[in-house]
Amino acid sequence: MSKYKGLRYSFSDFKRQPWLHIVSISTITIALVIIGGFFLCYRNFEKLAEKTSPQITGTAYLKEALTTPQIQALRERLLSLENVQRVSFKSKDNVVEELQSFLGSAGSIGLPGSELFPDIIEMEVKKETSPEKIQIIKGIVSRFPVVAEVDFSDDWLSQYKKISQIIKLVGLIIMGFVIVGCSFLIANFMGMRHQSRRNEIEIVNLIGADRNFILAPYIWEGIIEGISGATVALGILLFIKLFLASLISGHWSTFLGGYTWSYLSVTQVMAVYVIGVTMALLGGVTVFLRFQEDTF
Amino acid sequence: MSANLVRLNRVGLRYATDRYALQSISFDLQRGEFAYITGNNGAGKTTLLKLLFAMEKASEGNILVNNKDLSSLAKGKVFQYRREVGFVFQDFKLLPDLTVYDNVSLPLEIRKMTPSEVDYRVRGVLSLVGLADRARDYPLTLSGGEQQRVAIARSIIGKPFLLLADEPTGNLDADTAREIMSLFLEINEMGTTVVIATHDKALMEEFPSRVIELNKGRVIADRRMMDV
Numbered sequence: 001m002s003k004y005k006g007l008r009y010s011f012s013d014f015k016r017q018p019w020l021h022i023v024s025i026s027t028i029t030i031a032l033v034i035i036g037g038f039f040l041c042y043r044n045f046e047k048l049a050e051k052t053s054p055q056i057t058g059t060a061y062l063k064e065a066l067t068t069p070q071i072q073a074l075r076e077r078l079l080s081l082e083n084v085q086r087v088s089f090k091s092k093d094n095v096v097e098e099l100q101s102f103l104g105s106a107g108s109i110g111l112p113g114s115e116l117f118p119d120i121i122e123m124e125v126k127k128e129t130s131p132e133k134i135q136i137i138k139g140i141v142s143r144f145p146v147v148a149e150v151d152f153s154d155d156w157l158s159q160y161k162k163i164s165q166i167i168k169l170v171g172l173i174i175m176g177f178v179i180v181g182c183s184f185l186i187a188n189f190m191g192m193r194h195q196s197r198r199n200e201i202e203i204v205n206l207i208g209a210d211r212n213f214i215l216a217p218y219i220w221e222g223i224i225e226g227i228s229g230a231t232v233a234l235g236i237l238l239f240i241k242l243f244l245a246s247l248i249s250g251h252w253s254t255f256l257g258g259y260t261w262s263y264l265s266v267t268q269v270m271a272v273y274v275i276g277v278t279m280a281l282l283g284g285v286t287v288f289l290r291f292q293e294d295t296f
Numbered sequence: 297m298s299a300n301l302v303r304l305n306r307v308g309l310r311y312a313t314d315r316y317a318l319q320s321i322s323f324d325l326q327r328g329e330f331a332y333i334t335g336n337n338g339a340g341k342t343t344l345l346k347l348l349f350a351m352e353k354a355s356e357g358n359i360l361v362n363n364k365d366l367s368s369l370a371k372g373k374v375f376q377y378r379r380e381v382g383f384v385f386q387d388f389k390l391l392p393d394l395t396v397y398d399n400v401s402l403p404l405e406i407r408k409m410t411p412s413e414v415d416y417r418v419r420g421v422l423s424l425v426g427l428a429d430r431a432r433d434y435p436l437t438l439s440g441g442e443q444q445r446v447a448i449a450r451s452i453i454g455k456p457f458l459l460l461a462d463e464p465t466g467n468l469d470a471d472t473a474r475e476i477m478s479l480f481l482e483i484n485e486m487g488t489t490v491v492i493a494t495h496d497k498a499l500m501e502e503f504p505s506r507v508i509e510l511n512k513g514r515v516i517a518d519r520r521m522m523d524v
Contacts, residue, residue, distance in 0.1 A: 016393065203389045206351075207403045207450065208379035 013197070013217065014224070021225065024189045024283075028229025028276050029236070031182035035275060036237045038171045039268040045167065048259055049160060056129060058152035060141050062119045071121075074146055078123055081140060083133055086124040092117040118148060131161060179279060186225075186283030219281065226277030234272060238263060301327045301362060301458060301489050302348065308356030309343060309513075317343045318513045321357070325491065327457070330484045332500050332521070333493040335510035341493035344510070345460045348491070349383050350374045362457055379407065382451030382488075384461035388443045390435040396422070396446050397431040403454045417453055425449045425479060441472030445479065452483055459483060461492045465499060477503045 014021050060078070062071075071089055078087045090098070095117045123141075125134065134152050142150045201214055245261040264272070302325035309318040318340045325331060333341045346352040347359060350366055359366040362380070369377060390399050397418055404414045422428045425445040435443055444464060451459060461480065465473035477499055484490045494500065500507060504521035 199389075200391055203391060204402065204406070205375070206349075206378065206383060206389065207406065208375050208454070209406050210375045213406055 013221065020189055020192055021221075024186055024225050024280070025229045025232070027182055027185045027189065028225060028279055029232045031178050031279060032230055032233030032272050032276050033236050034178050035175050036233055036264060036268070036272050037240070038174060039264050039271070040237055040241060042167060042171060043265060043268065044262055045164075047262055049164070050127075056125045056127060056134070056152070058123045058125065058134070058138065058141070058150060060121045060123065060144075060147045061149040061151070062121065063146055063148050064118070066119065066146055070146060071119075074121060074144065077144070078121065078141065081137055083125045083129040084123050084137065085126050088122050090120050090122060092119050095120060179275065183279050183282040186280055189283070215285075218285070222280035222283070222285075223277055226280035227273065229280070230273045230276035233276070234264070234269060299326050300324045300360075301329070302491075303360040304357065305359075306357035307347065307354045307359055309347065309352060310355045316513050318347070318354075318510075321510075321513075321515055323508055323515065323518055325489060328484070328487055328489055329506065330481065330490045331492070331506040331508060333491060333508050333510065334495055334497075334500065335516075336495065338512075339510040340513040341495075341510060342462050343513075345383075345462050345491070345493050348458070349381060349460055350377050379403070379454055380456055380458075382454065382456035382459040384444070384447050384451050384459070384464045386463040386466045388435070388447040390443060390446055390450075392434065392436055395432050395434055396427060396438070399435065399446055400449045400453055403450060407454070421449045421453045424452075424482070439472075440468050441475060444468060444472075444476055448476070448479060448483070452488065456488060459488050459490045461490070463494055464492060465494065465496060470498075473499060474502065 060074075062074075066074075075087050075089065078084055123137075125137065129137075138150050138152055141147055204214060241261055241263045248259065248261055304321050304323055307318060307321040308316060310316050321344065333344055335341050343352065347354055347366070348361065350369055354367055357367075361377075364377065366377075391402070394402070400421060401414050401418045404417060409417075418431075419428065422431055425448055427442060427445055427449065430438065430442065435446060438446065444467075448461075448464075451461075459480075464480070465476055468476060473496070480490050480492065481503060500521050507517070507519055507521050508515060509517040509519075
């Protein structure tokens with residue numbers, strides 16, 4: 001079948017059996033809203049985490065009475081470590097000042113003298129540094145002879161990474177189940193359509209139609225249904241995004257630090273379309289393969 | 297080129313149940329011949345046509361059509377063979393959602409012919425079957441005889457060398473059946489070999505020709521009707 005003829009036949013089937021097509025498109029839409037919803041959550045979780053996460057810092061507590069050249073040498077050694085992007089020295093006086101300023105009036109009453117505090121060097125590491133690499137940095141720095149103790153507040157980072165991994169894994173599992181389940185459902189709907197068109201297929205087969213001629217309308221139907229389902233799903237997701245955005249600005253803006261809820265990225269939108277068309281085509285082709293043994 | 301268009305040599309079709317639908321069938325058909333396959337219900341007429349149309353495969357013997365051995369015809373090549381052979385069904389097998397014009401043009405669409413060539417041939421064939429003025433109508437708005445004419449038009453539009461018809465007058469009244477038979481003769485006179493499966497003796501007497509009679513899957517007679 002010429003491709004335009006195939007397209008025309010597909011459209012005529014949409015007119016003939018609108019409800020079956022509507023059910024197929026709805027199934028794809030529901031599946032894509034679930035998958036797109038996951039995309040939406042993941043994208044915003046990532047952006048929120050990026051926005052709210054503090055810089056990863058570590059503190060090296062120094063031994064007493066280091067000379068300026070020693071401190072300078074230590075700074076250089078720390079900066080040469082992988083993933084360390086900034087180091088700053090703070091003398092014990094600076095530390096006390098910062099503490100007093102943090103505590104305000106309460107600090108001026110009972111705060112001990114600066115002799116109780118060590119000099120420190122604060123290190124900033126890159127945000128993408130893994131917890132394992134932080135442990136390596138920690139180990140190296142703690143072995144420096146001029147360093148008394150090292151402390152990285154990295155617990156939150158490993159927690160964040162774990163949650164992120166769990167979300168990714170759960171998302172992939174959900175996506176897998178949804179795609180397989182929906183393809184199965186669509187295959188059944190297409191099977192119903194195929195049954196109703198079996199007579200038609202038998203006739204065109206008997207007058208010399210080849211596989212491509214018979215398959216063409218199913219391919220077109222899959223593309224049309226997939227694109228329609230994806231478009232509707234993206235519309236629903238946009239509505240959900242707007243609803244969540246207004247909810248956040250109304251109730252949780254303080255808690256989320258004025259975060260603006262984002263829609264799907266261009267890549268994610270494309271992925272929704274690709275998954276939609278793939279599901280519809282999988283359903284159609286599965287049915288076609290199931291019946292082709294009888295037909296040819 | 298051989299004068300024989302069809303040659304069946306000890307052809308048999310046995311089902312999985314070991315029951316024979318056809319057994320040891322042998323006959324030849326010349327190019328341009330007009331022949332009836334007749335017999336009672338269950339004699340094997342339709343099965344024989346199905347074998348000639350590659351809808352079934354013989355389990356014994358071989359069938360040569362236009363020097364092509366149907367027993368060695370690959371599954372993926374059947375559609376090409378069917379483009380060279382026409383088949384008219386008792387129940388017409390028209391697509392109800394397509395107009396008469398679109399039903400008749402379908403075999404040419406399958407062959408990817410140009411629209412102008414399709415149009416030229418469809419109009420010619422519709423004139424031949426007397427339906428030029430019904431081109432835009434849908435099959436369900438036509439009478440049984442008209443639907444059978446559409447089916448015949450569709451089967452001959454690809455200029456087949458062999459036209460098979462399975463009880464083509466079975467659902468028609470006597471007058472319409474006569475018109476359809478005249479049409480088959482006209483097509484035969486244009487050079488197409490025609491094989492009609494029928495049990496209508498009156499029609500065979502009215503349009504006498506070669507008759508191959510089957511009974512319980514075997515050929516029991518092969519004669520010309522005028523000899524009877």
